Amino acid sequence: MRKRKNKRVAAGNNKGGTGKSGWVANVAAALADEGCTVLVVDVDPQANVSRRLGRPYRKEEPLVTTAEVIKSGEVGAAADGIVPCGWSGIYAERIHIIPSRFDLENRISEAAVIGSRGRLARALEGVDDDYDFTLFDCQPSLGHLTQLALAAARWGVALVEPEYDGVEGAVRFRDFIASEVNRKEMGNLDLAFAAAIPSMVDGRLAGHAHHLTSLPGIFGESRVWESIPRRSVIKDAADEAQPLADQGSRGNEMREVYKTAALRMIKEFA
Ligand SMILES: Nc1ncnc2c1ncn2[C@@H]1O[C@H](COP(=O)(O)OP(=O)(O)O)[C@@H](O)[C@H]1O
Ligand SMILES: [Mg+2]
Numbered sequence: 434m435r436k437r438k439n440k441r442v443a444a445g446n447n448k449g450g451t452g453k454s455g456w457v458a459n460v461a462a463a464l465a466d467e468g469c470t471v472l473v474v475d476v477d478p479q480a481n482v483s484r485r486l487g488r489p490y491r492k493e494e495p496l497v498t499t500a501e502v503i504k505s506g507e508v509g510a511a512a513d514g515i516v517p518c519g520w521s522g523i524y525a526e527r528i529h530i531i532p533s534r535f536d537l538e539n540r541i542s543e544a545a546v547i548g549s550r551g552r553l554a555r556a557l558e559g560v561d562d563d564y565d566f567t568l569f570d571c572q573p574s575l576g577h578l579t580q581l582a583l584a585a586a587r588w589g590v591a592l593v594e595p596e597y598d599g600v601e602g603a604v605r606f607r608d609f610i611a612s613e614v615n616r617k618e619m620g621n622l623d624l625a626f627a628a629a630i631p632s633m634v635d636g637r638l639a640g641h642a643h644h645l646t647s648l649p650g651i652f653g654e655s656r657v658w659e660s661i662p663r664r665s666v667i668k669d670a671a672d673e674a675q676p677l678a679d680q681g682s683r684g685n686e687m688r689e690v691y692k693t694a695a696l697r698m699i700k701e702f703a
Pocket of ligand 1: 448449450451452453454455456481573592632633634661662663664665667668671
């Protein structure tokens with residue numbers, strides 16, 4: 434089945450540390466557990482999701498990264514950057530990645546060149562049709578690198594830490610996408626904001642409970658997805674660059690959480 438752009442999802446927030454990369458890595462695993470194939474495109478020069486998925490950049494074994502794929506900007510160029518993720522078993526089969534590295538920063542200075550914003554969209558043309566999902570891990574900015582991802586994506590989802598700054602950053606991401614002027618500039622009128630996903634939620638904090646109740650009024654009830662709680666097992670899996678499945682029974686609760694998100698993605702996007 435050819436699915437084209439419809440399953441391309443960009444995870445963003447104009448604030449850092451809200452759980453974007455954690456969500457991309459863990460929801461990719463949950464989608465793989467459901468039998469889906471996933472292409473992760475790391476569009477953050479910090480390359481956190483590349484490392485967590487077992488594909489850190491090593492000078493001794495250089496990989497083609499998003500930096501080179503975007504620099505080329507030719508139709509289909511993304512194919513040169515795809516590698517299986519570094520996890521074992523079904524994850525390596527079903528989760529592929531175009532990793533990132535710090536050199537991706539160099540693409541920002543090219544933003545004024547005509548056609549530059551469409552480079553990633555062009556590079557992916559015809560490349561990700563057969564994946565069930567393509568997930569873009571964005572940096573905490575609405576600048577050129579995030580615009581490259583949004584020019585290619587069908588949906589934007591915000592990871593919303595329920596604190597003042599986390600909500601504001603998500604609102605800026607949502608509003609950026611909602612602007613028809615921006616979507617025209619990016620050559621992508623089909624792009625839509627799909628979900629505000631409460632993230633890093635700490636049930637002990639009154640402030641979090643307060644901000645959670647405000648989200649349906651801000652984003653619309655149907656766009657507020659199930660919350661992702663804050664749990665230390667997520668940090669441990671991230672540090673070890675391993676899937677949650679490798680954390681044994683400690684990972685079960687969070688695997689269920691990401692499974693719920695994966696099922697919702699399959700229902701709403703596929
Ligand atoms: N649900 C979670 N529970 C606990 N820690 C998390 C969770 N999601 C992410 N983290 C951790 O919090 C930090 C910031 O999350 P990260 O996903 O890197 O955010 P972002 O990509 O938005 O900057 C990282 O150390 C990450 O491992
Ligand atoms: Mg990140």
